Amino acid sequence: MPTADELINARTTHQLASVMAEAGGGPASAIRDCGTSLEGLAFSRRVTAVKEAVLADLPDDYPAFAAVIRAALRQSGFTGWMTFPVNAAVAERALTGGVFEPALDLLAELTPRLTAEMAVRPFLEGDLPRALQPVLTWTGHPDPHVRRLASEGTRPRLPWAPRLAALVADPTPALPVLDALYRDSSEYVRRSVANHLNDISRDHPRTAVAVAARWLAEPAPTTPSLVRHGLRTLVKAGQPDALTLLGYDPEASVRVAGPDVRTPEVHIGEHLVFGYEVTNTGPRTVRVVVDYVVHHRKANGGLTPKVFKLVTRDLAPGESWSGIRRHPLQVLSTRRYHPGVHRVHLQINGLPHGLGDFILRAG
Template sequence: MPTADELINAHTADRLATVIAAAGAAPATALRDCGALLEGLAFSRRVTAVKEAVLADLPDAYPAFADVVRAALRRADFTGWMTFPVNAAVSERALEDGVFEPALDLLAELSPLLTAEMAVRPFFGADAPRALDRAMRWTRHPDPHVRRLASESTRPRLPWAPRLTAFVADPAPALPVLDALYRDPSAYVRRSVANHLNDISRDHPGTAVATAGRWLAEPAPTTTALVRHGLRTLLKASDRDALALLGHDPDVRVRVVGPDVCTPHVRLGEELVFGYEIANTGTRPARLAIDYVVHYRKANGSLSPKVFKLTRRDLASGECWSGVRRHSFRELSTRRYHPGLHRVRLQINGRPHGAAEFALGASRDAAPAGVSSSPDRHQERAVL
């Protein structure tokens, strides 16, 4: 993950000043001066500082402001993260001046340089029906970046952005945007649609499953994968309707052996290794969503479960599948580990099976307890 300094820094501000000056806002004094103010600031504060400099250097009236931005758009050196605070400046200046559709059109032009969904979202707070009308137009745009803008800007819970509280309460107004895009030829767009559906599932699981069901009734070859990703939170939570929609019967008849822990004592920086075996004991083929759950020890000694994907398998009657999973405890930055007994459990079509304990200890170089870390990529070795 790039740091704030790598994304927006004094060099970024200086290059943007050169672009803006050449586009008609010479001498871009505020932009040239703001670079010195960025040292030590978090990313959001850097964006705000550069945005305010853009607003200071460009004309006050929106039409002249937009002319400079469009002139910048014609320059090859207007690119990358320097465009992000410009998007924010367009949004702020337009809404201050009561400009709506023309500003959304300009943000759509900017979005292929660096997605503008953050800058679009304030327009939904100002007038959601008008903003939705523009988003529906974007679903028919030839550029996949603009089509994706339609889905991302309407997400109820877009990461790193204020929630669209109206769509959290009722996602229905934005569903036509997703209906128009779920069969999009671009994987980039479809990924956004799946993430939007996952947002909906957190507050309205019934709506998410019903929407996915409609799509599966009129699918593209890519629709099942999109739906699986879009319902991932519900699948991990063993939602029966979501599992059933994708053919995973929670009551499937299986024999499960394991998890058999091969590493009962794991140190930070090492891997938990466990084996498992699953057999279809029913008389019909079984479609299995096989996950595992690591119950992490918390500071107060209680255990907190987190579900990880293991594999998806279709097993004929009597067929058996076995494998070995390696789960890393390498020290990273997004999970705080606590030493002591942990637990691992298998989960088949949302139902728990088996459980085994293992002990987590300090790393071999004696890292103190509570080191921040997160699971690394996981690998599976199948044994047939």
Template sequence: MPTADELLSADTVSNLARTLARAARAPRSPALLTCAAALDGLGYGARVAAVRDAVLADLPDDWPAFEALVRTALEDPGFAGWMTFPVNEAVAVRGLAAFEPGLALLRDLTPRLTAESAVRPFLRADPGRALAVVRTWTGDPDPHVRRLASEGTRPRLPWAPQLPAFVADPRPAVPVLDALHRDPSAYVRRSVSNHLNDISRDHPDLAVETAAAWRSDPAATTDRVVRHGLRTLIKAGHPGALALLGHSPDVAVTVRGPVVATPRVTVGEYLVFEYEVTHTGPLPAELVIDYVIHHVKANGTRTPKVFKLTTRALAPGETLTGSRRHSFKPITTRRYHPGEHLVQLQVNGRVRGEAGFSLDVPVGP
């Protein structure tokens, strides 16, 4: 993933300063030029905030003049990419009082680089009023704008503030997804799936109900949208999600494994295991096969995490065999603790076999 330096570099901010100065017919944008020289050591969030504040300092205080200058900048094809992101955030500050004109400007900015984060202050301030505008975007000819309708209203959009009202009750935004789940653009449909997955984390039954309605009148792309949107529920073995996708938890199978080939693993190495699944029922079956690692916590208890293995259709009597190498290389998002861990094999959300293994954590110098 690109670093903060690469996404919003001093050169990018200097180019933004020149672009806005041309739009304003001014000799320079002093706050932005000062900001460009002071970005060293700032992480991504701090950079966005610093450049946003510089944009607000350099551009007019009153909304009509601010909007006119940004729209003049939009006439410049060079005004694109990451230089526009902090401008979007400045619109979220200056345009909130104007509201509908502020959202309209974000709609026009989003094709240059997504304004998904910048629409969220409007949705937090007045969800109903903002949604009235956002719903009109679902029919926009530009897929970037249609995606903004779905992505901007996600309850738990990564790297952006949550929408507490939609975390508590996502139903007001569901009509946006209903309008877009058959969208011709895969870019838009992917956002719809991710939005549905957000809903599933807090309201699993609503997510399944929404997906079931889509499948009642499916397009060729509906199954993929639903599968990706319910992925967290499938991993968790949610009965309604599994049933909707034809993965019965009571499927007739026999399982051998997981058979652990590395009963002792050191951090930096791999857990290796094999498995065998035989379908013993009379009709073909759709199987979702996952594995679960129960990591030892600092207090000695374990916490599970589900990982994907495969999704396969098996004929009666057919056997699927496989193996997996699971990395225990150090990562920033997990701290490993020594002790007896557990690996389980899960078929259609139901645990069918398990085995233990030891994890050793080297002591640093």
């Protein structure tokens, strides 16, 4: 993933200042000067710094402010990460001045340059029913970036953004947006719809399954894969209704061998290696989703499980499927490892099978 400095830096602000000056934003000195103060700042603080510089340089009056932004949009050089803080500035200037729908229209114009999904959220937080009206019209827009904005901007749990509390509590107001887009011609849009459905599944699993079932009753050729991606968290959690809808029978007759841990001692930075085998012992073909769960040692000595996808396949009566998994135990920004005994088990159609231990050593 790019660093904050690779996304927004002094060069970015210099280019943005040139764009805004040419668009009628005056000398854009605050934008140009703020680049020197970005070093060492996290991405969110860089966005805030540039946003405040944009607000300082451009007119206080919203119509005049918007006119400069639209003039900037006529320049091909106004694109990429330099537009991200501009999106945020549009939202702040508009809401401070009591402007609503015109600002959402402007954000829809901006989103093809770089997604405005973060900037639409203050409008949804401020007046959800009012904001959803223009958002719903975006689902029919010819540009897939704008159609995606309708789905992505309304996600209850959009990563790196504040949650939309109203839609976390009740996702149904935004369902017409998803209903309009689940058969969209663009995979870019459909992936957003699936991620939105997955957000819903975390708080309202029955609603997510019901929506997915409704879509599967009137599908496009792409709908089954969208639904599988949208219900992935429920599948990992072994939620019976989601498994059944996707054709995975939790009661399927299977024999499971493993996990057979081949690396009883692993150093941080190496791989856990284990084998497994699943056999269909029943009289009919069954679809199996095979996951595995690593129980990581926490700092306090307890264990916390994390589910990982392994394989999905159909097994004929008497058929077996076996394999070897190499699971990396490398330090990530989102995960720290603590030495000690860890565990791993298999999960077949949502049900746990087997248990193996391994010792994790410091690197």
